[in-house]
Amino acid sequence: MNGLPASGTSRRTLLRNVLALAAAAPVLAACTDDGDTPAPSASGGGDDKFPGVALKVACNPTSQQACAEAGKQWAALTGGTVTAEIIPYAERATSYASWIVSKDASYDVLYAGVDFISNFGDKIYLDLAKLLGDTSDFVPAALGQLTKSGALHAAPLFADMELFFHNKKNWAEAGLPEALPGTWDELYAYAPKLAVGNREPCVVPWNNNGVPFWIAFFNSTGGQLFSEDKSQLMFDNDKGLQTWQAIARGFQAKFFGTAGANAVGDQDTSLLFNQNLAASQINTTGFGSTALSTDPAAKSVIGKDDLGISPLPGIAAGTSGSVIVAEGLGINKFGKNQEAALSFVKFATGAQFQKQLVLGKAGQVLPSSRLSVSRDAEVATSFPFAAALAEQAKAQLAWPGNAPFKWNAPFLLGLTNLSKGTWTPEQAHEETINAVKKLMIAQMGA
Known part of the structure; x- marks a missing residue:
């Protein structure tokens, strides 16, 4: 249920095994230049058309189903396609480090969580602070988990x-x-x-x-x-x-x-x-x-x-x-489809799809990262956790x-x-x- 891990585990338990990057730091530091690919514009979210563009999304098991459904809907609007693939947790940090070194463009959209933002930051993620536009409707603590040194490296997909x-x-x-x-x-x-x-x-x-x-x-x-x-x-x-x-x-x-x-x-x-x-x-x-x-x-x-x-x-x-457990979608700084990737990210984290997600109309139920969705009358009636989540979101939720x-x-x-x-x-x-x-x-x- 809810795309959660098997018995005896939790998303926080999974966080314990993030790769230590100290040994790779000199190599990674040399791969952080932004000159290869121009940043996308702030347009997107399903309004643009991307016929023939095939996006690949690197997912956590928790979010794969949601990303796949968002991909279907985004594809119908834009003419592009989306493939949402799970990158196993045990392999994910190593994969990201490898992609940084090789400037790999295989995946356009990348799973992001507090540890991955902390470890990789601008080495692999674009800064979305200006590209997303108005972010005031997102749960503030979720934005905080996906921010490093003032740069917002992912848009929150859910906030538990x-x-x-x-x-x-x-x-x-x-x-x-x-x-x-x-x-x-x-x-x-x-x-x-x-x-x-x-x-x-x-x-x-x-x-x-x-x-x-x-x-x-x-x-x-x-x-x-x-x-x-x-x-x-x-x-x-x-x-x-x-x-x-x-x-x-x-x-x-x-x-x-x-x-x-x-x-x-x-x-x-x-x-x-x-x-x-x-x-x-x-x-x-x-x-x-x-x-x-x-x-x-x-x-x-x-x-x-x-x-x-x-x-x-x-x-x-x-x-x-x-504490907040937020998961986000970032854009691969080495990707070749950044305009389309931004459009998809804005759609998946936008209020319209977020409401579907929390109401179970997207194949699974996940708590919305949007304050307006948590306060929505239909959501409050159908999702019994909405009121408590909206109230709890007012408190300090830091999870480092x-x-x-x-x-x-x-x-x-x-x-x-x-x-x-x-x-x-x-x-x-x-x-x-x-x-x-x-x-x-x-x-x-x-």
Whole structure:
């Protein structure tokens, strides 16, 4: 469903394996000139005609179906053709590096995510900031993930976020109000009433895939994890410590259960929630939507009217924070069909096709990257996540990706020790800072 990875994985888990480019840096640096191909004009989006032009799109599995459908519709409007091909994740970074060195023009449109923008930037992607025209309707945090050093290297195709899902039937049986309180501490106080039998109050895969959730808490403080070039660590302060302390209070209150904490990934916690083995979960709409699925693999026993969907609370009253998982479409700077590629990108990320995408009329359902689509009356009626996504989009959603060094491990070690009570929040904070600093120094010395 929704083009998501197989059980036990998530899009963020896939991000862990991005290629380290330090060894190739001298070669890649020599291949960043822009003199080979002129930039396309800002026209496009289906208004122009491109008879006989054959575009190739390098896709992630999540977006291949959407790109294929957008290609069919764009072809009918323009006379061109589109082939949307999946480039396996394990091969993608190596492929991009190879294409940069050889100035390969095989693919006209390229998958883009936060790590690929961070690693490759203007080495392979055109700057679309001026070419796209008005970008104010895109979710701001999605644009941020696809921007490097002021250059917008891709247009957002979708923008998924972490939200809070709860079983309203559990809430009612516990005598709790349906509306969520505004802070995590107030929510933790519900734990004794929600823990019934083997049902946990809330499931989060803290010990195996907990970093995005840590960042969601941290984002509610307004803090910044790293500098833009990831040369400076910026969570070694009170905001970072407050985040560890807030999560620790959730463990101490037994709001976060053991089964959830030890789950392999966020698809696994969604299955716990779907089977009523948890009264709530933090998850993306991609996995949270499986609670409404009739597919036996979703194992859902939750009624359509019993699924509560809300923005995440904050550590302090009046705050909220989450993380965004955005995927975009960039244009190959070495491509020979850049005018047509821009036209296709504008069509696929335009409001008309985005509405089809979120309503499931394009073969799959993905959360729109367009604010106007999230607020659309038909979408709000047909897509139950729209209102919560639009509200959550107002909060800080920064997700810095893992490149160029794998900083997940120190955070996961801290979360695991925190969940077991073997580290205090202060220890987790200090140990994580020290371990990440060592990784940064090693990366800079490579």
